[in-house]
Amino acid sequence: MRTENPESMNPSDRQRWDLRYREGAYAQRHWPSAYLQQLHQDGVIPDDGRALDMACGRGRNSLFLASHGLAVDAVDVSPVAIAQGANTAIAGHLRVNWQCSDVLKRGRSLPKNTYAVAVMIRFVAPILLPRLLHALVPGGILVLEEHLQWDGAERISGPGSNRFRVASGDLSRQLHESQVGFDVLHQYEGLISEPADDGTEVNAAVARMCIRRSST
Ligand SMILES: C[S@@+](CC[C@H](N)C(=O)[O-])C[C@H]1O[C@@H](n2cnc3c(N)ncnc32)[C@H](O)[C@@H]1O
Numbered sequence: 587m588r589t590e591n592p593e594s595m596n597p598s599d600r601q602r603w604d605l606r607y608r609e610g611a612y613a614q615r616h617w618p619s620a621y622l623q624q625l626h627q628d629g630v631i632p633d634d635g636r637a638l639d640m641a642c643g644r645g646r647n648s649l650f651l652a653s654h655g656l657a658v659d660a661v662d663v664s665p666v667a668i669a670q671g672a673n674t675a676i677a678g679h680l681r682v683n684w685q686c687s688d689v690l691k692r693g694r695s696l697p698k699n700t701y702a703v704a705v706m707i708r709f710v711a712p713i714l715l716p717r718l719l720h721a722l723v724p725g726g727i728l729v730l731e732e733h734l735q736w737d738g739a740e741r742i743s744g745p746g747s748n749r750f751r752v753a754s755g756d757l758s759r760q761l762h763e764s765q766v767g768f769d770v771l772h773q774y775e776g777l778i779s780e781p782a783d784d785g786t787e788v789n790a791a792v793a794r795m796c797i798r799r800s801s802t
Pocket of ligand 1: 603612640641642644645646647661662664667687688689690691707708
């Protein structure tokens with residue numbers, strides 16, 4: 587595991603998330619993103635090559651990708667989340683390259699033309715979208731799922747503040763602003779039903795997008 591000097595990371599993000607994870611956030615959520623699972627079942631996600639899980643949390647999606655044969659780099663600002671993910675990986679005999687790092691830190695870059703798959707799930711960071719596209723190999727797959735701003739009458743789960751949600755059309759617009767060509771394989775904005783940590787079903791408003799970087 588690679589760990590950045592904790593003092594050089596954004597202290598508010600790191601401390602806030604460490605506290606949440608220490609208090610048990612997502613501790614029951616062992617299942618990977620339903621979207622990622624569906625894309626894998628549909629044959630969109632390759633079973634080899636390198637993968638990047640951006641803001642991986644406790645690593646539910648990293649572990650899923652690793653279990654299907656990908657060599658996963660899993661990055662998160664919270665050392666507590668990374669440690670919990672690493673313990674789960676050890677228990678499951680899975681290998682993941684855990685990296686504790688502030689991905690929003692100025693000057694932070696990603697290796698180019700490297701990953702067959704990149705995922706950023708439930709972490710809103712528009713600045714990273716062009717970098718993620720450049721980090722894919724030609725033909726590589728980017729999977730995004732964010733909480734969506736919602737003004738419908740339905741009760742929805744997830745962040746109370748729109749700061750941690752994307753507006754309708756944001757993902758598509760931000761991706762098109764990058765200079766990298768891609769094809770949209772799947773796109774959805776709206777309500778989904780999903781299990782909460784206590785096992786009950788709740789509604790979430792999400793923006794999902796899966797794209798393939800152009801081959802040229
Ligand atoms: C809602 S959780 C999602 C975790 C994971 N992607 C999942 O789907 O289970 C958001 C994650 O973003 C991480 N995060 C927040 N700010 C970050 C930053 N500046 N750099 C890296 N990770 C960050 C948090 O530690 C947290 O694990």
